[in-house]
Amino acid sequence: MVLGMNAITLRSVTKHFGQVRAVDGIDLIIGQGEVVAVLGPNGAGKTTTIDMVLGLSTPTDGDVTVFDLHPREAVDRGLVSAVLQSGGLLKDMTVRESVEYTAALFPSARPVDEALAAAGITAIADRRIKDCSGGEQQRTRFAMALVPDPELIILDEPTTGMDVAARRAFWQAIHADAEQGRTVVFATHYLEEAETWADRVVVVRAGKVVADGTPAELGAMTAGRVVRATLPDADPEQLRTLPGVVEAEVRGTTVTLVSTDSDALARHLLTQTAARDLEVAGRSLEDTFVALTGGDAGTADDPTTTETTEGLPR
Template sequence: MNVADSSSPAARLSAVTLRYGAVQALDGVDIELPRARLTAVLGPNGAGKTSAIGLLLGLRTPDSGTIEVFGGSPRERVVRQRIGVMLQSAGIQEVLKVRELLELTRSYYPDPRSVADCVAVAGLDGLLERRYGALSGGQQRRVQFALAICGRPHLLFLDEPTTGLDIEARQRLWRAIRDLVAEGCSILLTTHYLEEAEALADRVVVIDRGRVIAEGGVASIRARVAQRRIRCLSALPVESVAGWASVSAVRRVDAHLEIVADQAEPVVRRLLEEDAALSELEVRRAGLSDAFLALTAGDGGAALEEAA
């Protein structure tokens, strides 16, 4: 195994299939995790994200296909020592103090971060002598992040890392994640906060029903959806606008109209023609959330609801 080859991906799933009884969890999935990049793996519940992570961590064996992490098996010790993991289900001993958890986890790695460094990166000031079970949900997530990075991982798995965090703690974690990537760490992120993926990801992989249905940079995924979102202050009836050409969804929010359109120009032109008092006109392209919903069979109305 050549762990020093920086030109190869940090990890790779190739033509992987995995079945649980009658359920096809993964069906010919190909995913590559480039080095020193953050890859966001997105998909609805049950799409196969957790199964893919389990395979990359060596927790499951595929029915067919191959798995490589740093050129070898994820079950090899030399590979596992280069990996950090923050999963939704942590299984951490609640009676242990935060300091004890950090020292125990650090002992598994050949060149771990200092406890002080872990505290600084994860924002654990004042928590070292607290028992894990006595912490709030947000504090526990920050401890889990510290445990995931304490071994200086070259590949980091973050499964819904900001669930339960307040805005300040989420922004702090985002900064830490960006710093890790800048230092050369490869990261696989799963998140239901699509604005989080849009803010952090270098690459996006969309999985649905066990298959990869789209992959590429954030801009290229957004470009898969030609829709535009139009917002304006107008008294025009929703029922009337809904029947216009190019309009796929429309709703009223207070005095504003919010419109999803396949083409913005004809809709904007007609708005201006039919409402001389129209104001506060805004037009923007589809975001990652719109693209995700469209790719996973969400219609325009769903996109309008979910992006609200």
């Protein structure tokens, strides 16, 4: 699928708003066919970066190209489209009209009915936008983004404000679409979404890329493994002296240990102590994320993390 052409190339890109360095030197290459999550706390520069890739704003310094073209040219040719975080719909239009309007502006648009079907909104095509739920509006945006049949689709926090069922339905539609070889880049602060849906995760913090790899690779970046076992009457102080242990937690009869030498620790627990039901696991993406970004991660069902950036233009 990757034929040597990059979907997105960012070279030393910066974007300043007055004194604020929203993007502070990002180098990033995204190949064709990749499904990439851009992960970062609010105000990390995700939306600012996306705006530059879409030609909605220009970098203060550095180069942005999309399929080796200027972003504006790539938009004009229908190579890239986007589902923005909010807005972009008119309340008095129907779902179908919104898609039709968009289709009329592209020289070789996909048939409107096809885009509606791919986004799973054929049944609500004649509904007014104002009568649609947040999830339905988001799928309308998705259908509009599918209209030019883009090689690259960018989703900026696409599931913010959706309930669990709507979020799953939305991602299933995206996933079915990505299987046809479309490059997908999505910004999110839901770790679970990045872990489940992305081949590659780019972690952004304070306008810089601080980590880049598969979800498993990023999980492995944080030293140690988690060893969990049932061990009655354990003493945390004593547990910390066991092989390689850097963290220890006791909750009832369950002990959770992080160890740099999990094999030795497991052997010790099973042979020298009364521990049973032993589990060994790699550390999760969330652990890495917390370590990298200072614990600003939201969880999938925590709506309190959806507020906008503080003081940063979006």
